[in-house]
Amino acid sequence: xxxxxxxxxxxxxLEHYFRKLNSPQREAVFAVHGPVLVLAGAGSGKTTxxxxxxxxxxxxxxxxxxxxxxxxxxxxxYLTDYINGSAPEDMGRLRxxxxxxxxxxxxxxxxxxxxxAAGEMKARLTAMLGESEAADVHAATxxxxxxxxxxxxxxxxxxxxxxxxxxxxxSKRLMKSCISDMNISDKKFPPSAVLNEISSAKDKLxxxxxxxxxxxxxxxxxxxxxxxAEYQSRLKRSNALDFDDLIYLxxxxxxxxxxxxxxxxxxxxxxxxxxxxxxxxxQFRLIQxxxxxYMNLCVVGDDDQSIYRFRGATIENILSFEHTFPNxxxxxxxxNYRSTQTILDAANGVISHNAGRKEKKLWTDAGAGDKxxxxxxxxxxxxxxxxxxxxxxxxxxxxxxxDFAILYRMNAQSNSLERMFIRNNIPYRIYGGIRFxxxxxxxxxxxxxxxxxxxxxxxxxxxxxxxxxxxxxxxTVTLIxxxxxxxxxxxxxxxxxxxxxxxLAKRMAKxxxxxxxxxxxxEKADELPFDQFLDLLLEKTGYKEMLEAQGDExxxxxxxxxxxxxSMIEYENExxxxxxxxxxxxxxxxxxxxxYEPEQDVVLMMTMHAAKGLEFEQVFLVGxxxxxxxxxxxxxxxxxxxxxxxxxxAYVAITRAKHRLFITSADRRMLFGSTxxxxxxxxxxxxxxxxxxxxxVSYEPQxxxxxxGSAVLSSLEQQLxxxxxxxxxxxxxxxxxxxxxxxxxFGEGVVLSVSKMANDSLIEVAFxxxxxxxxxxxxxxxxxx
DNA sequence: TGTGCACCTGTTTTT
DNA sequence: CAGGTGCACA
Numbered sequence: 107x108x109x110x111x112x113x114x115x116x117x118x119x120l121e122h123y124f125r126k127l128n129s130p131q132r133e134a135v136f137a138v139h140g141p142v143l144v145l146a147g148a149g150s151g152k153t154t155x156x157x158x159x160x161x162x163x164x165x166x167x168x169x170x171x172x173x174x175x176x177x178x179x180x181x182x183x184y185l186t187d188y189i190n191g192s193a194p195e196d197m198g199r200l201r202x203x204x205x206x207x208x209x210x211x212x213x214x215x216x217x218x219x220x221x222x223a224a225g226e227m228k229a230r231l232t233a234m235l236g237e238s239e240a241a242d243v244h245a246a247t248x249x250x251x252x253x254x255x256x257x258x259x260x261x262x263x264x265x266x267x268x269x270x271x272x273x274x275x276x277s278k279r280l281m282k283s284c285i286s287d288m289n290i291s292d293k294k295f296p297p298s299a300v301l302n303e304i305s306s307a308k309d310k311l312x313x314x315x316x317x318x319x320x321x322x323x324x325x326x327x328x329x330x331x332x333x334x335a336e337y338q339s340r341l342k343r344s345n346a347l348d349f350d351d352l353i354y355l356x357x358x359x360x361x362x363x364x365x366x367x368x369x370x371x372x373x374x375x376x377x378x379x380x381x382x383x384x385x386x387x388x389q390f391r392l393i394q395x396x397x398x399x400y401m402n403l404c405v406v407g408d409d410d411q412s413i414y415r416f417r418g419a420t421i422e423n424i425l426s427f428e429h430t431f432p433n434x435x436x437x438x439x440x441x442n443y444r445s446t447q448t449i450l451d452a453a454n455g456v457i458s459h460n461a462g463r464k465e466k467k468l469w470t471d472a473g474a475g476d477k478x479x480x481x482x483x484x485x486x487x488x489x490x491x492x493x494x495x496x497x498x499x500x501x502x503x504x505x506x507x508x509d510f511a512i513l514y515r516m517n518a519q520s521n522s523l524e525r526m527f528i529r530n531n532i533p534y535r536i537y538g539g540i541r542f543x544x545x546x547x548x549x550x551x552x553x554x555x556x557x558x559x560x561x562x563x564x565x566x567x568x569x570x571x572x573x574x575x576x577x578x579x580x581x582t583v584t585l586i587x588x589x590x591x592x593x594x595x596x597x598x599x600x601x602x603x604x605x606x607x608x609x610l611a612k613r614m615a616k617x618x619x620x621x622x623x624x625x626x627x628x629e630k631a632d633e634l635p636f637d638q639f640l641d642l643l644l645e646k647t648g649y650k651e652m653l654e655a656q657g658d659e660x661x662x663x664x665x666x667x668x669x670x671x672x673s674m675i676e677y678e679n680e681x682x683x684x685x686x687x688x689x690x691x692x693x694x695x696x697x698x699x700x701x702y703e704p705e706q707d708v709v710l711m712m713t714m715h716a717a718k719g720l721e722f723e724q725v726f727l728v729g730x731x732x733x734x735x736x737x738x739x740x741x742x743x744x745x746x747x748x749x750x751x752x753x754x755x756a757y758v759a760i761t762r763a764k765h766r767l768f769i770t771s772a773d774r775r776m777l778f779g780s781t782x783x784x785x786x787x788x789x790x791x792x793x794x795x796x797x798x799x800x801x802x803v804s805y806e807p808q809x810x811x812x813x814x815g816s817a818v819l820s821s822l823e824q825q826l827x828x829x830x831x832x833x834x835x836x837x838x839x840x841x842x843x844x845x846x847x848x849x850x851x852f853g854e855g856v857v858l859s860v861s862k863m864a865n866d867s868l869i870e871v872a873f874x875x876x877x878x879x880x881x882x883x884x885x886x887x888x889x890x891x
Numbered sequence: 892t893g894t895g896c897a898c899c900t901g902t903t904t905t906t
Numbered sequence: 907c908a909g910g911t912g913c914a915c916a
Contacts, residue, residue: 515902
């Protein structure tokens with residue numbers, strides 16, 4: 107057999123092994139070396155391609171690219187039989203025969219943006235490769251990858267490796283104190299605005315000095331640069347890093363310490379980046395540095411799905427990949443496995459109005475499917491009514507609640523929908539929104555743990571020193587702060603030695619009391635298991651007592667803390683080497699406790715942004731009106747690319763739907779306390795009208811007489827109104843707090859509160875299974891037990 | 892030092 | 907409309 111024949115046979119065997127993939131997907135799997143750009147349209151089996159690629163690298167190495175010696179006749183025979191299906195798939199033997207320099211799993215780095223994506227990748231790798239090989243692949247987010255690197259080497263930059271990670275709330279507090287201490291007006295320089303600018307500077311790898319140099323004649327910029335410098339020095343003093351620092355400092359580390367970079371380059375020889383269209387300048391630089399030695403870089407993304415420019419993503423990274431990495435291969439995945447052709451045509455129609463994109467056209471062989479329904483409602487109430495009615499109707503015809511998702515542009519839009527869903531007893535869940543670790547009580551407890559773990563963390567010290575109230579007020583804390591800054595000792599040390607500082611004499615007893623509690627806790631932190639330690643902390647700090655005095659709300663908060671405790675226990679059980687700092691790190695980077703549980707049979711509501719990466723049988727896109735979507739900010743922006751970003755968002759939203767797509771607009775909408783009239787969204791006009799089935803009010807908007815409410819209603823709407831009226835006259839039900847009740851969807855629960863409304867009452871019920879819900883007593887399918 | 896009320900201001904968000 | 911913030915007062 108010639109070498110040519112060997113490689114051709116082996117290639118056919120490999121192609122047979124990956125026969126479930128389509129041909130561009132296989133191309134992505136086999137292109138192991140060199141720079142590769144995979145342009146993966148929505149629903150094109152991107153993750154499948156990535157997983158198979160990693161598996162292929164580990165199983166077969168460069169078998170597709172290089173021949174390696176001769177083939178024994180019986181191996182040759184086996185391959186031939188395997189290809190034509192007459193021999194069984196013997197993985198061990200296939201690997202033996204085919205593999206050429208198989209890649210070791212720990213040499214592979216797969217970077218994602220969210221923990222969810224990283225978790226999914228891990229899970230799918232485990233399913234394909236098995237536990238042991240999958241565990242060695244480093245699949246993680248940008249941020250946790252950087253933490254990993256920095257924990258090892260950050261001492262080069264003058265931080266210690268037990269650094270604390272600040273979240274955006276911590277950053278904001280720190281910035282507030284910088285602003286007030288530097289006597290700068292927080293009216294002219296709102297902390298969040300300053301932080302945004304600093305964050306975007308860090309994203310662009312601009313240091314405080316560089317920003318300063320760049321803004322000599324601009325007072326505003328100069329002030330921000332000064333604040334940046336101050337903020338950064340305070341972070342360092344607290345041995346803390348904010349989210350942007352994780353990337354920024356890793357890049358600096360690599361640039362200043364080539365040996366550190368080299369170590370990582372050798373460790374991560376094969377790099378894969380998911381959602382590449384969302385990378386920022388600093389993330390790009392990080393990738394460029396890491397892949398600089400071996401150039402085995404595969405990036406996967408879709409420029410049409412870039413919707414995070416507002417937080418630093420530069421679409422140019424993906425648009426200029428081929429230019430930045432010469433000799434790169436570009437692979438397009440355009441076959442869509444998710445949606446009907448109608449939905450894809452709509453998406454293609456919208457996105458084709460954007461300039462400056464890589465031309466792609468999604469297609470499917472799934473068939474045309476149903477038309478898209480456009481419903482024009484009178485106002486946001488009847489819009490919500492339409493959505494609710496349609497879902498009830500489809501569910502009664504065999505659909506499940508979990509088939510539906512409602513996507514909106516702004517969180518504020520969920521209100522009317524929620525109310526209507528509660529009325530109609532449609533179980534729903536808002537995905538995204540308030541996050542568990544952002545709750546005050548959780549942040550307080552975590553602050554206690556942080557201070558115990560890292561006493562120099564003065565920001566978190568501030569948070570807890572007088573929480574619960576223990577008579578250590580603002581002025582005392584300022585004194586402690588000054589001393590601690592002047593003498594370079596931790597605030598807690600200052601308290602411990604309060605007697606040495608005459609200014610603190612008056613408050614000495616209270617200060618000593620607090621510091622001794624913290625000392626005791628610090629001592630016990632290593633001895634006790636997490637749950638017992640947390641109980642002790644709650645007890646000794648008086649936090650528990652404080653919550654218990656707060657009644658119902660305090661009880662909910664205590665329950666949340668219990669939840670935190672269970673996640674600590676979970677961490678303790680699952681981690682090989684559990685430690686307080688390890689737990690805090692996990693919490694800092696893994697913000698999602700409100701997990702998405704697809705098993706639950708509920709309708710999901712979320713913003714269009716939050717829907718990225720998800721898919722649903724039937725999707726409602728609500729609020730398709732000018733000034734809502736696209737939003738007024740984008741419409742009035744001087745920069746036309748803002749509209750393009752909205753359009754990409756529309757593209758993302760449309761392509762979430764597998765089978766059916768409903769789009770709604772309202773003639774009148776109450777938003778932020780005032781009513782406005784908007785014409786239908788321009789994105790609607792960008793969809794070929796033959797794909798759309800129009801429903802709802804058939805008159806043109808009567809902008810001049812808002813509020814007459816006498817608009818001609820469609821028959822559907824009249825039906826709805828009648829139904830609502832009917833159910834309103836059913837016998838009123840009376841509940842009082844403490845009543846045990848049962849609901850035919852939510853199960854059993856206890857009434858928390860009752861408030862009278864017009865001719866009904868709003869009751870709040872704590873259900874055993876689904877948590878607290880607000881229900882209308884007369885509408886809800888609920889009865890006393 | 893702690894509390895209550897008036898005022899104000901509103902995209903999208905992961906880490 | 908609703909939640910967060912800041913300021914005045916106890």
